[in-house]
Amino acid sequence: MLLTIDTSRGTLTVTGEEKTEEFGLYSPQAFALLSRQWMALGWNQGHWREVGWMGRQVLQLPDDVLRLASAIWSLRPDVIVETGVYDGGLTLFFASLCRLLDHGRVIAVEIAPREGVREALAAEGAGRITLLECDSATAPVERLMQDGERVFVFLDSDHSSEHVRAELEHYAPLVDEKSMMVVADTNMADLAGTPEGEDRWRADNPHAAVDSFLAAHPEFERVSRPSVVAEVSYFASGWLRRRGPGSGGC
Numbered sequence: 001m002l003l004t005i006d007t008s009r010g011t012l013t014v015t016g017e018e019k020t021e022e023f024g025l026y027s028p029q030a031f032a033l034l035s036r037q038w039m040a041l042g043w044n045q046g047h048w049r050e051v052g053w054m055g056r057q058v059l060q061l062p063d064d065v066l067r068l069a070s071a072i073w074s075l076r077p078d079v080i081v082e083t084g085v086y087d088g089g090l091t092l093f094f095a096s097l098c099r100l101l102d103h104g105r106v107i108a109v110e111i112a113p114r115e116g117v118r119e120a121l122a123a124e125g126a127g128r129i130t131l132l133e134c135d136s137a138t139a140p141v142e143r144l145m146q147d148g149e150r151v152f153v154f155l156d157s158d159h160s161s162e163h164v165r166a167e168l169e170h171y172a173p174l175v176d177e178k179s180m181m182v183v184a185d186t187n188m189a190d191l192a193g194t195p196e197g198e199d200r201w202r203a204d205n206p207h208a209a210v211d212s213f214l215a216a217h218p219e220f221e222r223v224s225r226p227s228v229v230a231e232v233s234y235f236a237s238g239w240l241r242r243r244g245p246g247s248g249g250c
Contacts, residue, residue, distance in 0.1 A: 003033065005018070035231035036190065044196045048234070051089070053096070054124050056117075058089035059235050060184075065093065068154065068182065072097050077152035077178050078104055079145055083136035083167060084109035084157035084184075088117045093122075094154075095128045107144055109136040109157070137166035142174065151175055155206075156184035164209035168240075172217065177244030180223075183210050186238040207237055219243055 002015040005025065012030040014021045021031040042048070042061075051058040051065065072080065072094070080094045091108045091164060098104035105128045108121065113133060121129045132139050136157040145151070151174040155167045164183060175181050188205035191197040214220060223239050230236040 003037065005034075029171065035229070039187065039231065039234075040191060040194050043191055043234075044194050046178065051166065051200055053089040053093040054120075056089035056092055056120055057087035058093060059086055060090060061232075064233055064235060065090070066249070067233070069093075071099055071180060071182075072104075072152060075150070076103060077151055077179055078149035079151045080104060080106045081109070081141055081151060081153045082106060083109045083153075083155050083175070085113060085117060085121075085131070087114060088120050090154075090156075091121055091129060092124055095125045098128050099126050106142050107132065109139040109141065111135055111157075114144060133198060137163055139170075141171075143172070150179050150226075152179050153181040155181065159185050159188060159206050161204050161206070161212070162211040164206045165212055168209060168213040170197065170198045172213075172220065172242075175240075175242055177242045179241070181220075181240045182235060183238035186210060186235045187233070190210045210238060210240065214240075 004013040004015070005026065006013070010025045012023045012025050012033065014023070014033065025060055048059055050234070051055065051060060051062050061125060079086055082091055082094060085091050085108045091106060094106045098106065106125070107130050109132045110117070111134060113131065118131060130144060132141065153171045153175055155171070157167065158161065166179065168183070171181060183206050186205070186207040188201040189207060192199055192201035210222065214222060219242055220240050221243055222237060223241055
């Protein structure tokens with residue numbers, strides 16, 4: 001596919017194998033096409049590595065971090081479960097939200113924490129973070145919860161389809177219709193053909209795990225949050241909720 005931007009005419013021309021289309025440069029169609037390319041370019045340039053919180057890397061697109069914050073502020077969960085801690089930046093961000101809300105705590109799951117992460121979470125987490133060092137697909141998080149607590153789940157560990165599907169099965173019973181599960185990096189198939197991507201991502205990715213999970217669990221549905229533009233998110237298709245009374249389709 002060839003994209004040709006003509007700023008003097010204000011057009012975007014898309015040349016494919018079978019046809020050529022022209023869109024206004026400031027049209028929704030042009031925005032979607034160019035944003036999708038920008039996402040792939042930005043990911044390969046490591047744009048997602050530049051965001052930090054309290055001195056620790058977050059490793060998320062800034063737009064997505066704010067979307068998570070908006071969801072948590074609205075849902076006000078009692079517990080935020082995060083799988084895949086890496087440097088601890090997002091864990092500390094979640095704990096900061098809990099502190100601002102004056103409500104909630106974080107259970108973070110990481111099979112092998114990096115050097116300094118345990119200490120940073122203990123020192124900066126304001127007593128709101130519990131770190132479990134184990135496989136996130138089998139972590140005994142329910143032992144740390146009380147009956148009736150609202151749980152928000154963010155899955156960002158091993159991104160293979162098999163592991164993400166196992167995580168979804170493991171954490172789904174904790175999530176009711178008043179909260180959500182969010183699966184990170186559902187855009188991996190779009191990155192498979194880029195210089196830093198891997199060809200196996202075309203089929204082996206979190207999006208495939210979500211599709212498989214939803215096919216087996218009609219009690220859950222994929223939802224589009226109003227603030228999520230699919231072309232400017234790493235996990236636009238990863239927002240899941242349990243169907244409540246009178247809920248519609250996906």
